[in-house]
Structure formats: structure tokens, C-alpha cells
Amino acid sequence: MTTYENGTHLRTDVLVIGGGPAGTWAALTAARNGANVVLVDKGYCGTSGATAPSGTGVWYVEPTPEDREKAMKSREALGGYLADRGWMQRVLDRTYANVNELAAWGYPFPVDETGYSHRKSVQGPEYMRLMRKQVQRAGVRILDHSPALELLADEHGVAGATGVNAKTQAPWRVDAAAVVIATGGCAFLSKALGTNVLTGDGYLLAAEAGADLSGMEFSTAYSLAPKFSPVTKSAFYSWATFYYEDGRVIEGAGSQRGRSVIARTLLTEPVYACIDKADDELKRAMRLAQPNFFLSFDRLGIDPFTQKFEVTLRFEGTVRGSGGIHITDESCATKVPGLYAAGDAATRELICGGFTGGGSHNAAWAMSSGYWAGEGAAAFARKQGEHASQRGARGLSEASGIPTDAASATQRKEGPHVSEIVKAVQDEVFPYDRNWFRSGIGLRQGLERLDRVWSDVKDGVQAASEHRVRVREAAAMTATARWMFHSGLYRSETRGMHRREDHPASDPQQQYRVISSGIDEIVVSSHALANPSPIISEVSAS
Numbered sequence: 132m133t134t135y136e137n138g139t140h141l142r143t144d145v146l147v148i149g150g151g152p153a154g155t156w157a158a159l160t161a162a163r164n165g166a167n168v169v170l171v172d173k174g175y176c177g178t179s180g181a182t183a184p185s186g187t188g189v190w191y192v193e194p195t196p197e198d199r200e201k202a203m204k205s206r207e208a209l210g211g212y213l214a215d216r217g218w219m220q221r222v223l224d225r226t227y228a229n230v231n232e233l234a235a236w237g238y239p240f241p242v243d244e245t246g247y248s249h250r251k252s253v254q255g256p257e258y259m260r261l262m263r264k265q266v267q268r269a270g271v272r273i274l275d276h277s278p279a280l281e282l283l284a285d286e287h288g289v290a291g292a293t294g295v296n297a298k299t300q301a302p303w304r305v306d307a308a309a310v311v312i313a314t315g316g317c318a319f320l321s322k323a324l325g326t327n328v329l330t331g332d333g334y335l336l337a338a339e340a341g342a343d344l345s346g347m348e349f350s351t352a353y354s355l356a357p358k359f360s361p362v363t364k365s366a367f368y369s370w371a372t373f374y375y376e377d378g379r380v381i382e383g384a385g386s387q388r389g390r391s392v393i394a395r396t397l398l399t400e401p402v403y404a405c406i407d408k409a410d411d412e413l414k415r416a417m418r419l420a421q422p423n424f425f426l427s428f429d430r431l432g433i434d435p436f437t438q439k440f441e442v443t444l445r446f447e448g449t450v451r452g453s454g455g456i457h458i459t460d461e462s463c464a465t466k467v468p469g470l471y472a473a474g475d476a477a478t479r480e481l482i483c484g485g486f487t488g489g490g491s492h493n494a495a496w497a498m499s500s501g502y503w504a505g506e507g508a509a510a511f512a513r514k515q516g517e518h519a520s521q522r523g524a525r526g527l528s529e530a531s532g533i534p535t536d537a538a539s540a541t542q543r544k545e546g547p548h549v550s551e552i553v554k555a556v557q558d559e560v561f562p563y564d565r566n567w568f569r570s571g572i573g574l575r576q577g578l579e580r581l582d583r584v585w586s587d588v589k590d591g592v593q594a595a596s597e598h599r600v601r602v603r604e605a606a607a608m609t610a611t612a613r614w615m616f617h618s619g620l621y622r623s624e625t626r627g628m629h630r631r632e633d634h635p636a637s638d639p640q641q642q643y644r645v646i647s648s649g650i651d652e653i654v655v656s657s658h659a660l661a662n663p664s665p666i667i668s669e670v671s672a673s
Contacts, residue, residue: 138302139274142521143169144512145505146291146305147271148279148333149313150176151183152494153474155262156229156501157311157508162269164509169305170271171294173278173314173328177263180315181325181450181475182255182494185364186421190488190495191230191251192223199223206492210453210484211626212642213346215662218481221461225499236261241419252420253494255325277303278332278600280535282310282340283524287515288468289340290524293535300597306524308512309469311504312337312456316449316475317611319560320553320604323354323445324361324423330604331449331611333476335650337456338610339530342465344647345478345658346454347611348618348629349485351567353394353444354451355386355404357435360427363445366489367417367424370408374439376401391630394444394563403439446561449611451487452628453479454618457646462507463500469511473497473504480644485627531650532589533606535599547587549594552605555584556612566615570632574620581613585651614647621645621655 145161147154150172158170170176177183192202203219230250234240238261240248266273276297283291283306291306314333318326334344354363365386373384373393381402384392396402409417414436418425428435449455456465456472458481463471474497483492528535547555559577560566566577588606622645624638625631644658 138304139296140303141169141272141305143167143272143305143307145169145309145311145508146171146307147311147313147505148292148336149315149474149476150174150263150273150275151180151313151315151474152259152262152497153476153501153504154311154313155259155266156498157313157471157473157505158266158271159262159269160502160505161311161509162266162271164506166509166512168269168271169274169307170266171274171277171279171292171303171305173276173297173332175275176266176273177259179325179328181323181329182497183259184325185255185362185423185490186252187255187494188252188366188489188491189226189230189250190223190491191226194224194227206483206486206488209486209627210480211486211637212663212665213480213484213627213644213660215481215660217662222482222495222499225502226495229498229502233258233261236265274303278603279314279336280599280603281526281528282336282470284340284527285522285524287522289470290522292336293526295600297600306521308515309471309508311471311473311508312476313473313501313504314476316452316455317608318448318450319446319557319608319612321446321448321557321561322361323356323363323447323450326447326450329450329475331607332603333472334456334614335531335533335603335607335610337465337467337470337472338650339527340467340470341530342467342470342472343457344455344614345457345644346452346480346485346618347449347614347647348622348645349454349480349627350449350452350615351569351628351630352447352449352451352487353390353563353567354447355390355393355442356445357427358441358443359431361445362424362427363447364421364424367406367421368404370413371404371406372408373442374403374405376403390444391567393442394567397444398563402442404442405437405439406435407437409436444563446566448560450475451489451493453483453485453487454615455479461503462510463504464507464511471504471508473500485629487628531606531610533603535603546590547592549592549598549601549605552584552588552592553608556581556605556608560612560615567630568632569619569630571620571623572633574616578613578616578620581609581616585609585613610650613653617653617655618645618647
């Protein structure tokens with residue numbers, strides 16, 4: 132057990148791990164429900180994560196039957212009919228209320244000449260700055276630059292977490308009656324904007340506690356981006372034409388359904404784009420909605436509306452995928468008592484099925500699931516009584532064998548460096564011919580390699596003693612890739628964003644969720660849908 136001399140030791144009702152939209156909504160809601168709350172963030176709450184540096188759409192839909200029906204129907208086929216309409220309705224209702232509350236707090240939604248307030252998108256910097264302010268006003272204690280390294284638990288369930296201050300290396304421990312994991316997804320350090328802190332840490336924490344994951348096969352999210360930029364805002368490419376290097380148009384290529392054509396072309400040659408279908412009014416709207424999209428173009432003197440520029444598909448994994456920690460009820464609880472999950476750390480299959488909801492659905496899910504997880508965690512903490520944060524809980528990292536203290540994190544003097552582990556995992560998940568275009572043979576071979584990487588991580592890797600966080604990140608990325616490939620191998624069909632070259636059609640008998648359990652030995656099983664959507668026709672994402 133880590134000692135806490137010169138460190139921080141706190142006791143609270145609810146601990147929230149992660150300071151993005153889901154985490155801040157969870158912390159705020161738990162505090163409003165009477166809980167004492169501590170929030171720890173790997174970065175600086177309000178500026179770190181995928182939302183903070185960008186503009187994003189929000190699945191904000193007026194509460195009319197026609198609008199709501201259209202909104203729910205729009206993604207069902209793309210998602211392979213795995214979404215749940217009951218959850219869709221809940222998210223639409225909660226998002227509508229939360230966005231309206233943002234407006235009441237003073238978020239500057241644009242207002243048109245008729246006086247109508249447009250609330251279907253937010254600018255990340257303003258949004259997260261406002262959320263941090265509201266969390267602080269609610270009395271939540273924030274520990275910035277404080278990544279969590281392991282959860283704590285006793286025989287009654289999860290009971291807090293330990294971690295380290297990334298700047299001072301001082302340890303911290305927070306004993307809590309309930310914990311919300313809102314650490315985001317895993318983009319495998321692909322350099323997509325805002326994802327440098329999104330390395331699957333929450334998945335590993337949850338799995339060490341005994342929680343399951345769901346939908347990890349739906350993790351093949353590659354977003355279009357200029358080759359020279361980290362900005363992965365794919366919506367604008369709906370108005371783009373794609374070209375071969377010699378100037379010929381790539382037939383069938385597109386932002387949503389034609390992305391596979393782009394991926395297949397990129398296997399052998401470069402691809403260029405020009406957003407040449409946008410009119411002048413749309414161009415102005417694009418610059419207002421996503422100003423950071425244009426920064427790299429402006430610096431390089433490129434007009435993306437009239438000049439071709441080289442594009443790539445940057446891997447975003449489960450950040451824009453739909454898999455994550457499996458939740459078991461409407462409070463966003465896991466099967467582990469006292470542990471809740473929200474935002475990209477939790478599965479989004481409930482509203483997206485097997486296909487990315489992009490920023491819009493993810494933003495709605497973050498604020499909604501964060502709200503419910505905070506509410507649920509506060510209620511759980513109340514039931515435990517006033518001494519629930521004084522349980523003498525122990526650390527759970529022994530479940531994976533991945534160390535959390537500086538001494539044992541670097542126990543192997545000979546062997547792979549932590550950077551080599553990261554590179555080995557990236558070599559499995561980045562290539563289109565390994566992870567986008569999947570096959571049974573390819574997934575098995577990938578798992579064999581990833582299992583060897585996992586053994587290396589458990590044996591110990593070379594890293595400076597102050598880099599224990601990097602060791603845990605490498606382990607989390609390795610574990611995440613193994614859950615992804617095991618789930619992808621189990622689902623022997625093409626559905627949503629999961630593409631099997633050896634099973635190119637959807638199988639009506641596989642309209643279920645795929646649950647992955649365990650860390651060393653991963654067990655995969657199917658889970659019947661509570662409210663399955665009727666399959667109108669077989670659909671596969673291109």
C-alpha cells in the first residue's frame with residue numbers, strides 16, 4: 132500500500148475520475164444531490180480531453196413526436212439495429228434539459244434574427260470553462276494533473292482510488308463510498324486533437340474491479356483529417372470530393388458511407404480532398420462552427436474549398452467507437468457495487484448501436500450519462516451511511532498485475548521500453564488492413580502478438596521511475612486492444628462499423644451485445660437486447 136507522506140489523503144462520498152463533460156456533469160449532479168464530491172483529472176479539468184479544444188454538435192432535438200422519431204430512426208440502420216429506443220428517449224429528454232440549463236447559466240448560444248436560440252452545437256473551450264466554474268460553485272474539490280492508478284475496494288464494493296500528481300509525483304488517495312469512471316475512451320496516442328489523455332485507463336481500472344465491457348468490437352473509428360493536422364472533424368467532408376494523386380475522382384468515396392473506399396485506396400496510394408461542394412453561406416457557417424479546423428490550412432496558405440489537400444484516416448478507437456464499460460441499469464451502474472461509468476468510458480451502444488454517433492450523440496451521451504451516474508453514485512453513497520468512506524479498502528491493481536508504485540513499475544532492467552510497448556500495440560490497431568478490414572485469421576494473429584505484448588507488460592518494462600503513469604497507460608492500451616480483437620473475433624458478421632472481410636453480411640441471429648470479461652484470460656459472450664429494434668433489411672457500414 133502506498134504511503135501518503137507529503138501526499139494528499141481525502142475522504143468523500145463520491146469520487147469522479149475524469150474531468151471532461153461526463154465527469155463534470157457527474158460531479159455537479161452528485162453535489163446537487165447532497166454528496167460531498169472530489170473530482171480527479173488526468174489533465175486540467177476544463178481544458179483536457181477531446182471536447183475541450185473543439186466545437187462539437189449535440190444531439191439536441193425539440194420535444195415533438197415527429198422530430199424525436201426522426202432523430203431516433205436516423206442511426207438505427209447504421210448501428211446495426213443494436214440501439215435501445217428507451218435509452219434514446221431518455222438521452223434526448225435529458226440532453227434537452229441539460230443544454231437548456233447551459234443556456235440559463237449563460238452559455239452564448241447563437242441567436243438568429245428571429246430571436247431563435249440555436250442549441251445544436253457547443254464550442255468546447257467555452258463549454259468546459261463553464262462546466263468547471265459550475266462544478267467549483269457546487270463545492271466539488273478538484274485535483275488537476277492527478278491521474279488515477281488503481282481503484283480501492285472492500286467486500287462491499289468499490290471504495291475510492293489512488294493516484295499520483297503528475298507534476299510533483301506526490302501520491303494521493305481518495306476514500307469514497309462510490310466512484311464514477313468518466314475517463315473517456317482510448318485513441319491509442321494517435322495524435323488526434325485532444326486525445327493525448329485518452330488511453331483506456333478507465334477500462335483497466337473497471338476491469339480490475341471486476342466490471343465487464345460491451346461492444347468493444349465497435350472500435351474501428353477512423354476519422355478523416357488533413358495529413359498535416361490533428362483535427363478530426365469529419366462532418367465537413369460531406370461536401371468534399373476525393374481524388375487520386377493524378378487528379379481523377381475516387382468514385383464512391385465519402386465522409387460517412389464511402390470511408391471504406393478511402394481506406395482501401397490509402398493502403399496503396401495517397402488520397403486528396405477538396406471541400407468544393409460548399410456554397411458561400413455554408414463556408415461562412417463552417418468557419419464559425421469549427422474555427423480550429425481551418426487553422427492549419429490558413430497557416431499553410433491552403434484554401435480547402437478550392438485547393439486539393441492530402442488526407443488521412445486518423446484512428447480514434449473507442450473515442451468515436453461505441454464500446455466501453457458495460458452498464459447494468461438506468462443509473463449507469465456497473466455490476467460492481469459502488470462503481471458507475473459515464474461518457475466515452477461507458478458503452479454508447481444504447482443510443483448508437485454499432486456505429487459511431489460522432490460528436491453529436493457522444494456529447495449528448497456524456498452529459499446525460501454523467502448526470503445519471505452522478506445521481507446514482509450520490510444515492511448509493513447515502514445508503515452506505517456516514518462512515519462509508521472509512522472502510523480501510525485495498526488497491527485492486529493486483530488483479531492485473533500491472534504495478535502502480537514507482538519502484539515496481541520499472542522492475543525489469545532488460546526488456547522492452549514502455550515506448551516499444553505502445554508502438555507494438557499501435558502496429559496492431561492503426562493499420563487499415565489489420566483493424567478496419569478484419570478477418571478471423573487476421574484477428575487471431577493479432578491476438579497472438581498482443582498476448583505476447585501483454586506478457587511483456589506484466590513482466591515489467593523499462594521506464595523512468597516517474598513514468599509509472601506511462602506504464603499504466605501502455606497496459607491499458609494493450610488490454611483495450613485485446614478486448615477489441617476478442618470481441619471482433621466473436622462477432623462473425625459485418626454490423627455497424629465492425630467489418631469482417633470473411634463475413635461481409637449481417638447475420639440476423641447476431642443482433643445482440645458482445646460482452647468481454649476478464650484481463651489475463653478474456654471471456655466473450657453474447658447478451659440479449661432488452662428492447663431490440665426490428666431489422667428492416669440487412670445493412671453494413673461501408
